[in-house]
Amino acid sequence: MVILRWMGLAGALMLPLGAVHADNVFITVASTTSTEQSGLFAHLLPSFEKVSGVQVRVVALGTGQALDLARRGDADVVFVHAKSAEEKFLAEGHGVKRYPVMYNDFVLVGPKVDPAHIAGGKDIVAAFQKIRATQAPFVSRGDRSGTHIAELDLWQSAGIDIGAEKGVWYRDTGQGMGPALNTASSMNAYILTDRGTWLAFRNRGDLAILVQGDRRLFNQYGVMLVNPATHPAVKKEMGQRFIDWLVSSEGQKAIASYRVNGEQAFFPDAEQPGV
Amino acid sequence: MVTAGDPRLVQIVALSLRVSLSAAFIASAIGLPLGALIAVTPFRGRRAVIVILNALMGLPPVVVGLLVYLLLSRAGPLGAFGILFTPAAMVVAQVILIAPIVTALARQIVADGWEEYREQLQSLGATRARLVATLLWDLRHSLFTVLLAGFGRAAAEVGAVMIVGGNIDGVTRVMTTAIALETSKGDLPLALALGLILIVIVLALNAGAYAVKETAQRRYG
Amino acid sequence: MKVGPSHAASILPLCLEAIFFQRGGRDIIDGISAQIVAGPRTVIVGPNGAGKSVLLRLCHGLLQPTAGVVRWSGPDVRNAQQRQAMVFQRPVMLRRSAFANVAYALEVAGYPSRERAARAHEALELVGLASLSGHPARVLSGGEQQRLALARAWTLRPEVLFMDEPTASLDPGAAQEIERIIGAVHAAGTKIVMVTHNLGQARRLGDEILFLHQGRLIERAPTDIFFTRPASVEAVQFLKGELPW
Numbered sequence: 001m002v003i004l005r006w007m008g009l010a011g012a013l014m015l016p017l018g019a020v021h022a023d024n025v026f027i028t029v030a031s032t033t034s035t036e037q038s039g040l041f042a043h044l045l046p047s048f049e050k051v052s053g054v055q056v057r058v059v060a061l062g063t064g065q066a067l068d069l070a071r072r073g074d075a076d077v078v079f080v081h082a083k084s085a086e087e088k089f090l091a092e093g094h095g096v097k098r099y100p101v102m103y104n105d106f107v108l109v110g111p112k113v114d115p116a117h118i119a120g121g122k123d124i125v126a127a128f129q130k131i132r133a134t135q136a137p138f139v140s141r142g143d144r145s146g147t148h149i150a151e152l153d154l155w156q157s158a159g160i161d162i163g164a165e166k167g168v169w170y171r172d173t174g175q176g177m178g179p180a181l182n183t184a185s186s187m188n189a190y191i192l193t194d195r196g197t198w199l200a201f202r203n204r205g206d207l208a209i210l211v212q213g214d215r216r217l218f219n220q221y222g223v224m225l226v227n228p229a230t231h232p233a234v235k236k237e238m239g240q241r242f243i244d245w246l247v248s249s250e251g252q253k254a255i256a257s258y259r260v261n262g263e264q265a266f267f268p269d270a271e272q273p274g275v
Numbered sequence: 276m277v278t279a280g281d282p283r284l285v286q287i288v289a290l291s292l293r294v295s296l297s298a299a300f301i302a303s304a305i306g307l308p309l310g311a312l313i314a315v316t317p318f319r320g321r322r323a324v325i326v327i328l329n330a331l332m333g334l335p336p337v338v339v340g341l342l343v344y345l346l347l348s349r350a351g352p353l354g355a356f357g358i359l360f361t362p363a364a365m366v367v368a369q370v371i372l373i374a375p376i377v378t379a380l381a382r383q384i385v386a387d388g389w390e391e392y393r394e395q396l397q398s399l400g401a402t403r404a405r406l407v408a409t410l411l412w413d414l415r416h417s418l419f420t421v422l423l424a425g426f427g428r429a430a431a432e433v434g435a436v437m438i439v440g441g442n443i444d445g446v447t448r449v450m451t452t453a454i455a456l457e458t459s460k461g462d463l464p465l466a467l468a469l470g471l472i473l474i475v476i477v478l479a480l481n482a483g484a485y486a487v488k489e490t491a492q493r494r495y496g
Numbered sequence: 497m498k499v500g501p502s503h504a505a506s507i508l509p510l511c512l513e514a515i516f517f518q519r520g521g522r523d524i525i526d527g528i529s530a531q532i533v534a535g536p537r538t539v540i541v542g543p544n545g546a547g548k549s550v551l552l553r554l555c556h557g558l559l560q561p562t563a564g565v566v567r568w569s570g571p572d573v574r575n576a577q578q579r580q581a582m583v584f585q586r587p588v589m590l591r592r593s594a595f596a597n598v599a600y601a602l603e604v605a606g607y608p609s610r611e612r613a614a615r616a617h618e619a620l621e622l623v624g625l626a627s628l629s630g631h632p633a634r635v636l637s638g639g640e641q642q643r644l645a646l647a648r649a650w651t652l653r654p655e656v657l658f659m660d661e662p663t664a665s666l667d668p669g670a671a672q673e674i675e676r677i678i679g680a681v682h683a684a685g686t687k688i689v690m691v692t693h694n695l696g697q698a699r700r701l702g703d704e705i706l707f708l709h710q711g712r713l714i715e716r717a718p719t720d721i722f723f724t725r726p727a728s729v730e731a732v733q734f735l736k737g738e739l740p741w
Binding site: 401416495 | 582584588591592
């Protein structure tokens with residue numbers, strides 16, 4: 001009696017859920033927190049959805065997690081920024097082809113008091129060495145994201161074996177870009193971040209950009225269709241259509257036109273990729 | 276976004292309610308009869324079952340999210356249904372989270388009620404199925420609180436729905452994942468405002484339900 | 497079709513054969529043998545802790561004896577459980593209307609829905625609750641609830657009606673009304689087996705007395721003989737008020 005009545009109500013509630021699921025004209029894109037949290041997708045997707053009629057559902061994770069998600073066949077397209085990890089993904093047969101789409105750059109932010117005295121410099125490797133030498137607090141993503149991979153590469157370039165040399169000054173947070181920035185902001189620590197997320201980030205506290213413009217801080221984004229031969233459920237036509245649009249002049253213009261607080265956050269380079 | 280009537284906010288709130296109420300009703304449809312059955316049926320190992328149920332009340336949402344993700348993933352056993360990153364997947368995760376809570380609390384309430392009703396219902400010769408139905412209906416006012424507790428846990432939960440829903444804008448973004456996202460973006464005032472809205476909604480729902488319960492209890496004794 | 501007590505083969509007499517009941521290592525019922533036959537109103541009396549309520553529950557099947565046999569009679573013995581009803585000291589009312597409480601008993605007993613309404617109304621009529629039939633049962637007064645419990649039992653037309661101190665929690669006026677209904681139920685052909693600690697009530701309602709003391713059946717006699725010429729020392733003490741009750 002009561003149970004039946006409740007189940008009826010539950011059934012009524014479930015209907016709209018089913019309706020969402022039945023609408024099948026969508027693709028799932030595994031991407032990074034930097035693209036989602038900088039607001040780029042909110043800017044791009046309506047344009048693509050209008051011309052294609054295809055809904056794009058973005059699951060935002062670190063680059064490593066996003067690639068793992070695609071490895072299980074749970075995404076149709078991956079849109080990430082760690083070339084070495086992307087090439088490994090392709091080599092394993094999970095992706096079809098990598099298309100360079102755009103770049104932005106990493107910046108080193110830190111407290112304005114700047115205990116490591118690195119402000120204004122252009123040499124990111126030298127800055128990392130000074131942070132190590134002064135043992136000034138540094139927050140790391142520690143989550144196999146593209147930013148984390150880039151940070152590890154920079155420590156290596158600086159001749160520092162961070163795995164062996166890290167001490168209490170080096171905070172391995174295992175979080176996304178935003179939460180890691182929150183941590184750095186509350187600790188007044190140095191942190192490597194992509195420019196897009198930084199521009200959109202509100203809880204800056206005393207942090208400011210200290211080092212930028214080094215060629216080694218270049219951050220290339222690539223997009224790949226998940227291999228339908230390996231993962232039959234992949235919606236290859238719609239997925240490829242999204243990729244084609246991103247690298248088309250229309251898509252590239254849309255990327256270039258995105259502004260955060262008046263600043264361009266991403267630079268399209270599908271024609272002449274840097275990497 | 277927090278201004279009343281913002282369509283994005285309305286959509287997020289509506290999805291939160293739809294997902295968590297669905298989960299609460301489904302978990303109740305499973306947990307209330309199951310809890311009642313455990314309460315009125317003596318069987319070997321009942322103590323162990325009760326201990327396990329109570330322990331399951333503390334299931335970590337992230338673990339549930341991960342398990343449901345692995346089940347619903349394309350590469351998982353239920354991947355063919357294609358419900359990963361949909362509200363349905365979030366409902367599944369929340370049902371798994373709160374069904375033990377509903378079952379354990381219902382068992383306790385029905386066990387207490389059973390003390391009072393046992394001789395009378397046995398005297399009337401009720402079958403076990405009828406015992407369960409009768410007790411559930413007669414204790415409905417108290418059991419309603421169990422439903423609310425389940426809903427509250429479901430609505431407040433973020434770890435599991437983040438993993439199986441993916442926090443997709445306009446599709447699976449609910450109050451808690453929106454709060455987590457705004458916190459990530461460092462927009463703490465907006466995150467806090469969303470949090471307040473969630474609290475107010477849960478509070479209003481509980482107050483309304485409590486009033487209904489009180490009135491009914493006064494009426495039916 | 498369901499039939500009243502007068503139409504079916506009787507399940508009486510009820511035979512208690514050397515029954516024992518232990519709880520917590522104590523003998524609550526310590527070897528009772530008796531036959532309870534159709535007709536006379538049987539009233540069980542005895543001091544506190546004599547085992548009266550437990551004996552009633554053993555008869556009704558709510559408790560199983562640790563040793564001995566409780567046996568009903570006749571060809572219809574398999575349905576004995578459906579042919580008896582019980583009214584408890586504190587009535588347990590379901591959270592629904594007075595009418596629905598009576599109809600519930602009929603539903604559980606398998607009466608088709610079209611018969612339930614008429615039967616339930618008839619029972620409410622008998623106990624004088626027809627005007628309150630739509631009221632939530634749990635908000636009725638104690639006396640009304642006990643009358644409703646009697647209606648719920650009577651509507652099943654039981655051949656045997658067990659009652660455990662049905663008026664113990666009621667004021668004298670309400671108790672009097674209950675006694676009137678018990679008389680009417682008995683007059684309509686139902687065997688009454690009742691526990692009471694109210695000796696006046698035992699005298700008024702009982703045709704025969706079973707006197708229990710410390711789990712044993714000490715004395716069994718017609719009511720006037722028990723009260724005027726008790727045969728056992730314990731009964732004499734009990735009637736003088738020298739045993740706790």
